[in-house]
Amino acid sequence: MAKRIPRDSCFDGTRTLVRDPYGFIxxxxxxxxxxxxxxRILLRRTLCLSGPQAAALLYDRERFRRRGATPAxxxxxxxxxxxxxxxxxxxxxxxxxxxLSLMTPERTRTLVELSMRQWEGAARQWTTSSRVVLYDELQxxxxxxxxxxxxxxxxxxxxxxxxxxLASLYDESVVLPWGYLRARRARRRLERWIAGFVKELxxxxxxxxxxxxxxxxxxxxxxxxxxxxxxxxxxxxxxLLRPIVAVSVYIxxxxxxxxxxxxxxxxxxxxxxxxxxxxxxxxxxxPFFPVIFARVRRDFEWQGFAFxxxxxxxxxxxxxxxxxxxxxxxxxFRPDRFAGWREDPFALIPQGGGDNxxxxxxxxxxxxxxxxxxxxxxxxxxxxxxxxxQDLRIDRARLPALPRDRxxxxxxxxxxxxxxxxxxxxxxxxx
Ligand code: HEM
Numbered sequence: 001m002a003k004r005i006p007r008d009s010c011f012d013g014t015r016t017l018v019r020d021p022y023g024f025i026x027x028x029x030x031x032x033x034x035x036x037x038x039x040r041i042l043l044r045r046t047l048c049l050s051g052p053q054a055a056a057l058l059y060d061r062e063r064f065r066r067r068g069a070t071p072a073x074x075x076x077x078x079x080x081x082x083x084x085x086x087x088x089x090x091x092x093x094x095x096x097x098x099x100l101s102l103m104t105p106e107r108t109r110t111l112v113e114l115s116m117r118q119w120e121g122a123a124r125q126w127t128t129s130s131r132v133v134l135y136d137e138l139q140x141x142x143x144x145x146x147x148x149x150x151x152x153x154x155x156x157x158x159x160x161x162x163x164x165x166l167a168s169l170y171d172e173s174v175v176l177p178w179g180y181l182r183a184r185r186a187r188r189r190l191e192r193w194i195a196g197f198v199k200e201l202x203x204x205x206x207x208x209x210x211x212x213x214x215x216x217x218x219x220x221x222x223x224x225x226x227x228x229x230x231x232x233x234x235x236x237x238x239x240l241l242r243p244i245v246a247v248s249v250y251i252x253x254x255x256x257x258x259x260x261x262x263x264x265x266x267x268x269x270x271x272x273x274x275x276x277x278x279x280x281x282x283x284x285x286x287p288f289f290p291v292i293f294a295r296v297r298r299d300f301e302w303q304g305f306a307f308x309x310x311x312x313x314x315x316x317x318x319x320x321x322x323x324x325x326x327x328x329x330x331x332x333f334r335p336d337r338f339a340g341w342r343e344d345p346f347a348l349i350p351q352g353g354g355d356n357x358x359x360x361x362x363x364x365x366x367x368x369x370x371x372x373x374x375x376x377x378x379x380x381x382x383x384x385x386x387x388x389x390q391d392l393r394i395d396r397a398r399l400p401a402l403p404r405d406r407x408x409x410x411x412x413x414x415x416x417x418x419x420x421x422x423x424x425x426x427x428x429x430x431x
Pocket of ligand 1: 084085086096099239240241243244246247248250288289292293317350351352353359360361362363364365367368
C-alpha cells in the first residue's frame with residue numbers, strides 16, 4: 001500500500017511561499033525528511049517537490065502535464081494566456097519547435113550584437129553621470145535590443161513605457177498587490193500593441209520583415225493548420241521580449257559576483273574555462289526563477305507515495321540548484337566546481353531541466369548564456385567603475401531577488417576594447 005505524503009503543518013502555504021519564495025519548499029523537505037510534501041497553495045491541495053530526482057520525475061511527460069497547471073495570477077501577468085508554457089503533447093511540440101527555430105546561432109549572434117551596441121551607447125552616457133543604477137539601465141538596454149531583434153517596431157518616444165511594461169510582467173508581478181495590478185495592465189497594453197502588428201503583417205499593411213521572430217510567429221500555424229489568434233501570437237512574442245529584459249537580473253548578479261569575489265576577475269579574464277564556470281555558477285548560485293508548475297496527468301506511485309491525478313505540483317528550482325546531494329558546499333560561490341562538471345540536466349535547473357523539445361526546458365537558455373558571456377566580457381574588459389557604498393545584500397523576499405540597491409555604480413569610464421575578448425587581465429572595478 002502507498003505511503004501517505006507528508007503534510008506541511010500550516011493549512012495554506014501561500015503567504016509563507018510569497019514571503020520566502022526561494023526557501024519555502026527546501027526548508028520543509030529538509031524538516032519532513034522527504035523530497036515531496038503536501039500543502040495548500042491558493043487553497044488548492046498542492047504537492048511540492050525538491051531535488052534532482054524529483055526534477056527528473058516532473059519532466060516525465062507521461063506522468064505530468066502543463067495544461068491548467070499555472071495559477072491564474074501568474075497566467076494573467078508573467079505568462080499570458082494561450083502561450084507555450086500551458087501546452088502539452090503535439091500542440092506543445094509544434095509551438096516549441098517554432099520558438100526554437102528562432103534561436104539559431106546566427107539569430108543569437110544578432111541579438112548579442114544589438115545588445116552590445118546598446119551597452120556601448122548607454123555606457124558612454126554613464127561616463128557623464130555621477131551615479132548609475134545598473135539594473136534599471138540594463139532593462140532599457142535589453143528592451144531596445146529585444147524589440148529590434150524580434151522585429152517589433154519601437155519608436156524612441158515609446159522606449160520608456162515599453163521597458164517599464166516589459167519589466168513589470170516579471171518584476172514583483174505576483175508578490176505585491178500593486179505589482180500585480182500594474183503587471184496586468186502592462187500585459188493588456190503590450191498584447192494589444194503587438195497583436196496590432198500581427199494583424200498588419202498578415203494583411204500586408206505593414207512592411208515588417210517576415211523573417212523576423214514577429215513575422216515567424218505571425219505566420220505560425222497550429223497542429224490543425226490554423227493561424228494563432230492575434231492575441232495568442234502576441235503572447236508568444238512577449239515570451240521572447242519579457243525574458244530577454246529579465247536577463248538584466250542575471251547581469252546584475254554577474255556584477256555582484258565580480259564585486260564580491262574580486263579574486264575571480266583576473267581568472268575570468270585570462271582563462272576561458274574559468275569564464276564559463278563563472279557564468280554557470282552565477283546561474284546556479286543566485287536565486288531567480290523560484291518554482292515550476294505542473295499537474296499530475298494520471299495516478300502513479302513514486303518512492304512509495306501515491307500521486308493522484310489532477311493534483312497541482314510545484315518543483316523547487318532554487319532548492320534543487322542548492323541540493324547538497326548534487327553540489328558540494330552549495331551555499332558557497334565556487335565557479336571552479338564547473339571544471340570537468342558532468343552535465344546533469346536535473347541538478348542545474350535555473351532555466352528548467354530535461355530537454356528543450358519535446359520538453360518544457362527554457363527555449364532561450366542558449367541565448368541567455370551568450371548574452372551573459374558578452375556582458376561579462378564588457379564588465380571586465382570595457383567598463384571601469386566604482387561600486388559606491390550601498391546595500392548589496394540580496395533581497396530574497398522580492399521576486400525576482402535582487403541586490404537591495406539594484407547595484408549602483410559610479411565614476412564610469414570606458415577602456416580601450418581589448419584586442420581579443422579574453423586576453424585582457426586587468427581588474428577594472430576600482431572599489
Ligand atoms: C532571464 C533568464 C531566464 C530564466 C531564469 C529563464 C527560466 C525559465 C524557466 C525556469 C522556464 C520553465 C521551464 C519549465 O517549465 O520546465 C523557462 C521557460 C521558457 N523560457 Fe526561459 N528563462 C530565461 C530566459 C529566457 C529567454 C532569453 C527566452 C527567449 C528569448 C526564454 C524563453 C522561454 C520560453 C519560451 C519558455 C517556455 C518553454 C516551454 O514551456 O516549452 N527564456 N524559462
